[in-house]
Amino acid sequence: MTSLREQIFEQYKRWSPRSAALIAEAREVFPGGDTRMSAHFAPYPLFIERAAGCRQFDADGHEILDFMNNFTSLIHGHANPATVAAVREQIAIGSAYAAPTRSQIALARLIRDRVPGVEQLRFTSSGTEATLMAIRCARASTGRQKIMKMEGGYHGSFELAEVSLVPRPNEAGSLEAPRAVPIDASIPDSVLGDTVVCPYNQPALASALIDHHAKTLAAVIVEPMLGSLGMIPATRDFLLALREATQRHGIVLIFDEVITLRLHMGGAQAHFGITPDLTAMGKIIGGGLPIGAIGGRTDLMRRFHPDEAQPVMHASTFSGNPLSMAAGYAAMTQLDASGIERLNGLGDRLRAGFNTAFARNGIRGQATGLGSLVNLHLTDAPLHDARDVLAGLTRSRHLNQLVHLGMLQRGVASAGRLMYCTSTPMGDTEVDTAIDALDDTLRELRPGIGRELPGLLAG
Ligand SMILES: Cc1ncc(COP(=O)(O)O)c(C=O)c1O
Incomplete structure (x- = not known):
């Protein structure tokens, strides 16, 4: 008998023949056929040809509701008219000048006026570069070397940012003092040695670890919600413990709000009332x-001042480029508190509906997250940290993959790791379509789950 995985893979290949043909071409020029790890999934991703609002269209002509939104970045969905107009206007008069522009000041002011912890800022070309520069700023300011990061925390594509992103149980060490686990064979020992790993959502353990390493710690970096590892919100107590312990020792507290800024006009820091x-x-x-x-406190951001005796070197060819400034300003000025509240409400509806779909189909699962950010997990065990999430993933084996492919074939896109987020072009109808798609997917998978993964059936 063919396995459930083989059955769903075959079905997916029959459903997407043009993407199957294109991946064969892509494999000639890209290792594995893809140029971006996070957007890749097995057996192959769909090739997208165009998109508008919350809908995208693939090479086989399927219309797909986009709950992925380029990993949460497209808060207004695709080809938002005002953003398109702003970019069109800007590109006609030049895409980048290697000179300051008024548009940089406008977007910077908008962000500073909204985000409590931002007095001054610097633009970068990516979130990766932002966390990297924050860490360098902290090191230069404190004269210390080590950085504390959370187990399961993701901060971009550089070595320290991915230490203990996936803490494999046989390597992770104790919860009280987790070991720094490399994500792959490219991580130097020196980086592991400079990284103190902290368990997520354990206020007392975090305080104790910070006290223990205080003399060598330049910064503590934390996502207010573990994003890559399944949208596990921090508790306020945990963030407060980090705030108090870092303040006690003059350690720089960095909030990585690359994802969570969308939760509130002032980001998750405003939601929790804790300023990094x-x-x-x-x-x-x-x-x-x-x-x-x-962005941050003026006395720390001063490290980037070109007239400082030894400024932190921050160059970057496309930082503050006028196209990103124009698009960003157009998008951010369309976002107000009531819009964010509506998006978060749609997220709540999605979570509740997904949870009902699990219960109705008798399959152990849950939707986590906060506001507009949602993640599915094929486990009903409580999820507080990276270890809980990985244990759930291990138990459910390849089922995440199959749910993802099932949802795609029903016209609903998410990240391969089953992360969903809402966008302003969506309403209840789109959210309910996604809920129905999960219900239908689980109904289809149930007999196979019963055969291959009976522990995932409830009751
Ligand atoms: C929390 C967090 N920090 C940093 C990054 C890196 O941002 P970028 O992909 O723009 O480099 C990401 C990307 O997903 C992220 O989720």
Whole structure:
């Protein structure tokens, strides 16, 4: 008998023959046929030809509701008319000048006026560059080397940012003192040695770890919600413990709000009422174009002042480029508190509907997240940290993959890791379509789950 995985893969290939043909071409020029790990999934991703609002169209002509929104960055969906007009106007008069522009000041003011922890800022070309520069700023300011990051925390594509992103149980060590686990064979020992790993959502353990390493710690970097690892919100107590312990020792607290800025006009820091020293931003502030920003207290941001005796070197060819500024400004000025509230409400509706779909089909699962950010997990065990999430993934084996492919074939796109987010062109109808798609997918998968993964059936 063919396995459930083989059955769903075959079905997907029959459904998307043009993408199947294109992946064969792509494999000639890209290792594995893809130029971006995060957007890749097995057996192959769909090739997208165009998109508008919350809908995208693939090479086989399927219309697909986009709950992925380029990993949460497209808060207004695709080809938002005002953003398109702003970019069109700007590109006609030049795409980048290697000179300051008024548009940089306008977007910077808008962000500063909204985000409590931002007194001054610098634009970067990506979220990766924002977290990296925040870390360098913290090191230069404190004269210390080590950085504390959370187990399961993701901060972009550089070595330290991915340490212990996936803490494999046989390597992760104890919860009280997690080991720094490399994501792959490219991570130097020196980086592992400079990284202190902290368990997520454990206020007392975090305080103790910070006290223990205080003399060598330049910064603590944390996502207010574990994003890549399944949208696990921080508790306020945990963030408060980090705030108090870092303040006690003059350590720089960095909130990585690259994803969570969309939760509130002032980001997750405003939602939780806890202000970090530095904030890394990205995604929505670029209106769909590449961007990042690091913002924070003036005395720390002064490290980037060109007249400083030894400024932190921050160059970057496309930082503050006028196209990203124009798109970002157009997108951000369309976003107000009531719009964010509506988006978060749609996220709540999606979570509730997904949870009902699991219950109705008798399959152990849950939707986590906060506001407009949602993640599915094929486990009903409580999820507080990276270890909980990985244990759930191990138990459900390839089922995430199959749910993802099932949803795609029903016209609903998410990240391969089953991350969903809402966008302003969506309403209840689109959210309910996604809920129905999960219901239908689970109904189809149930007999196979019963055969291959009976532990995932409830009751
Ligand atoms: C929390 C967080 N920080 C940083 C980054 C890196 O941003 P970018 O992909 O723009 O470099 C990401 C990307 O997904 C992220 O989720």
